[in-house]
Amino acid sequence: MSDAPTIPTTADQWSPSIWRTHAPVQQPAWTDSGEVDNVIKTLGEWPPLVFAGEARALTALLAKVSRGEAFLLQAGDCAESFDTRADNIREKLRVILQMSVALTYSAGVPVVKVGRIAGQYAKPRSAAEETVDGVSLPSFRGHIVNDIAFTESARRPDPARIIEAYHHSASTLNLLRAFTKGGFADLNRVHAWNREFVSSSAEGRRYEELAAGIDRALRFMRACGVSTESEEQLHTVDLFTSHEALILGYEEALTRVDSLTGDWYDCSAHMLWIGERTRQLDGAHVAFLQGVKNPIGCKVGPTATAEDVLALCEALNPDRIPGRLTLIARMGADKVVDALVPLLVAVRDAGHPVVWACDPMHGNTYTAPTGQKTRHFDAVMRELEGFFAAHAQCGTWPGGVHVELTGDNVTECLGGSDDIVDVDLAQRYETICDPRLNSRQSLDLAFRVAELLHTR
Numbered sequence: 001m002s003d004a005p006t007i008p009t010t011a012d013q014w015s016p017s018i019w020r021t022h023a024p025v026q027q028p029a030w031t032d033s034g035e036v037d038n039v040i041k042t043l044g045e046w047p048p049l050v051f052a053g054e055a056r057a058l059t060a061l062l063a064k065v066s067r068g069e070a071f072l073l074q075a076g077d078c079a080e081s082f083d084t085r086a087d088n089i090r091e092k093l094r095v096i097l098q099m100s101v102a103l104t105y106s107a108g109v110p111v112v113k114v115g116r117i118a119g120q121y122a123k124p125r126s127a128a129e130e131t132v133d134g135v136s137l138p139s140f141r142g143h144i145v146n147d148i149a150f151t152e153s154a155r156r157p158d159p160a161r162i163i164e165a166y167h168h169s170a171s172t173l174n175l176l177r178a179f180t181k182g183g184f185a186d187l188n189r190v191h192a193w194n195r196e197f198v199s200s201s202a203e204g205r206r207y208e209e210l211a212a213g214i215d216r217a218l219r220f221m222r223a224c225g226v227s228t229e230s231e232e233q234l235h236t237v238d239l240f241t242s243h244e245a246l247i248l249g250y251e252e253a254l255t256r257v258d259s260l261t262g263d264w265y266d267c268s269a270h271m272l273w274i275g276e277r278t279r280q281l282d283g284a285h286v287a288f289l290q291g292v293k294n295p296i297g298c299k300v301g302p303t304a305t306a307e308d309v310l311a312l313c314e315a316l317n318p319d320r321i322p323g324r325l326t327l328i329a330r331m332g333a334d335k336v337v338d339a340l341v342p343l344l345v346a347v348r349d350a351g352h353p354v355v356w357a358c359d360p361m362h363g364n365t366y367t368a369p370t371g372q373k374t375r376h377f378d379a380v381m382r383e384l385e386g387f388f389a390a391h392a393q394c395g396t397w398p399g400g401v402h403v404e405l406t407g408d409n410v411t412e413c414l415g416g417s418d419d420i421v422d423v424d425l426a427q428r429y430e431t432i433c434d435p436r437l438n439s440r441q442s443l444d445l446a447f448r449v450a451e452l453l454h455t456r
Contacts, residue, residue, distance in 0.1 A: 014291035016255040016264065019248045024284035026124045026246060026277055028145045028157035029138065036249060039159045043253035048267030049118070049169055050241065052258035055294045058240045058270045061112045062295050063323030065355045065399045071109045071453065072326070072357055072400025073100055074242060074297075075442070076116030078434035079123045082143045082168055089175050090184070091407025092117065094193050095439050097185055097237065098207060099446035101193075105210050106450035112240075116404070118172040119243035119269045121165045122250075123433050124277045140433075144247055148432050162250050169268070176239060185237040190214050195439065197409045202417050203443040242297070245272035248288055255292060266292040273297030276330065276362075281311050290316055297326040297402075299359065302339040306346035313352040326355040328402050329387065332363030333379045336386035337393075344394040357400035358387035365434065368414070372425045374435045377415030381448060388452045398456075401449060405437040406430075416441040 030036045064070040075096050092115070100111040121144035129136045130150075137155040140148045144165040147154035179185060190211040198204040218234075245251045245266065254268040266272055272292070276299040278285040289296050298312055309327065317325040327347070331339045336358075347354055360383035361375055368374045384401065391398040410428045412435035414420050429435075437445065 014264070016252040016288070016291070018291065019252065019284035019288040022282065022284035022287050024248055025280070026275075027248065028141055029128070030157050030159060032159070036159045036162075039162050040249045040253045043163065043166055043250070046166065048254060048256055049166070049173060050267050050270050052256075052260065052263070052265040052267070052293070054240070055265055055270045057238070058112070058114070059295045059321070059323040061238075061323070062326065062355050063321075063353070064110070065112055066322045066353045066397075068397035068399075069110070070112055071103060071107070072112045072114065072355060072402075073103065073446075074114040074116065074328075074357060074400060074402040075099065075405050077120055077406065078116075078404040078436055079142050079432055080117065080120045080168070080172075081432050082121075082164060084168075084172070086175060088406075088408065089117075089172055090179060091195075091439070092405075093176065093179055093184070093239070093407070094195070095405060095407040095442050096239070098193050098198075098443055100237075101187075101190060101214070102207065102210060102443065102446040103450050103453070105214065106447060107453035109453055112400075113237060114240045114242050114271055115176070116242060118169045118176065118241040119165070121168070122244065122246040124244075124246060124275050142246075142433070144250065162247070165250065166254075173241065176241075180239050181236045183235070186235045187214060188218065188234070195407075198439050198443060201440045203440050203447065206447060207443060240270040242271035242273065243269050244275050245285065245289060246275065246278065248284060251288060258293075261293075263293040264291055266294050269294075271295045271297065271326075273299065273326070273328065275299050276301045279312065281308075281315060286312070286315055295323055295326065297328050297357070299328045299330055299362075300343065301363065302331045302335045304339075304343065306342050309343050310346055310350055310352075313347060313350070313354065317352065317354075320351070320353055322353040323355070325352070326357055326400070328357045328359050330359035330362040331383065331386075333360070333382035333386065335363070336383050337390045340387065340390040341393060344390060344396050348394060348396055355399040356391065356396065357402045358384055358398065359402040360384045360387070361402075361404050361434070368422045368425060370422050370425055372412075372429055372435070374422075374425060375413045377413055377437070377441055377444075380413070380437075380445065384445075384449060385452065388456070392456065398452075401445075403437060403442070403445065404434060405439075405442040407439050409440075410436060410438045412436050412438070413441060417444060
């Protein structure tokens with residue numbers, strides 16, 4: 001990385017196409033650039049998926065997280081599928097709601113809920129091609145680019161998928177808004193969120209005790225004459241969307257000028273993040289996200305130095321706006337304390353008002369003897385414990401968790417209360433990319449994180 005940002009930072013020097021003046025990485029090898037340009041032009045004329053005011057509201061909530069007044073739960077699929085059904089979306093929301101309630105009730109901290117949802121259709125890859133039985137084809141880069149089937153036609157990057165991603169994002173958002181505002185998220189329904197395969201577990205039984213406590217609290221409020229019917233916070237929730245801003249043409253097409261402020265907002269999601277592979281200070285992804293006013297995140301791995309992180313803070317949040325920038329640490333369970341402490345100290349001493357979140361998934365991925373990529377629940381928890389320990393050492397706030405999960409009863413990550421082992425992976429290994437925590441493992445993680453917060 002270079003030592004100082006070389007990208008324009010003033011609004012009059014920035015436009016959504018600025019990324020084209022840089023050398024973008026992790027972009028598909030489109031075979032017809034003219035077709036890509038036509039797709040982006042078409043998409044640029046369509047309605048936004050989210051609104052600038054919603055993104056500003058999320059920034060305000062994340063500002064509270066940066067001050068230690070709230071906690072960020074960012075969770076969802078590793079890579080969303082075009083084949084996702086409505087019940088999959090509902091179950092993903094359900095487990096996020098369960099985790100949020102467990103964190104709020106057990107740790108006594110407000111939770112800002114951000115889904116990896118309604119746009120997480122692209123994935124970076126470590127190699128441009130994949131070879132199977134001597135045949136090399138383009139790597140699968142997510143459904144916005146190509147298909148997972150290992151055939152020449154399926155792996156060919158198809159610009160029409162960009163339009164399809166927009167439609168799938170819009171329909172997912174429509175369903176999420178119906179669920180979060182239409183009664184599904186009502187606190188009076190906390191028992192209904194506990195699916196049979198979850199409630200039969202130790203985590204599920206603990207959750208039922210929590211739900212009973214919420215019921216008692218609501219009855220007490222009503223007995224004291226406090227109306228719980230008119231309190232909107234009890235009946236609806238705010239769930240914000242996020243995804244990695246990887247396919248820059250898609251992001252460019254959905255970036256619009258806010259009519260109230262005159263600022264640029266990327267209206268593909270409320271929050272966007274830059275990955276570990278695309279955080280080059282003079283790169284196209286930093287150049288693009290530098291100019292939008294959404295809250296943004298940046299993944300930082302164990303190779304990141306204090307100088308790297310400080311330069312990213314200056315480039316991405318030069319005005320030091322609280323809630324604007326979330327740094328998502330993904331160090332690995334064995335490296336997290338040693339790697340994170342110097343970064344925490346540098347950012348703290350420089351006065352950058354960032355949100356620090358922990359991604360305990362990506363640094364702990366390996367290939368099982370059975371051939372599937374997996375993660376062990378114990379390693380995930382060890383990284384989270386190390387993340388909290390590093391913050392305790394530095395006197396800083398462990399602001400959130402960033403996890404890949406599903407509401408379905410999959411067998412993709414090892415361990416947990418069901419003690420999933422290597423031979424179990426094939427039973428329900430359904431991810432199209434990286435392994436996800438299942439519903440029981442996700443709920444267990446939430447309770448354990450609540451305990452870490454409670455003991456601070």
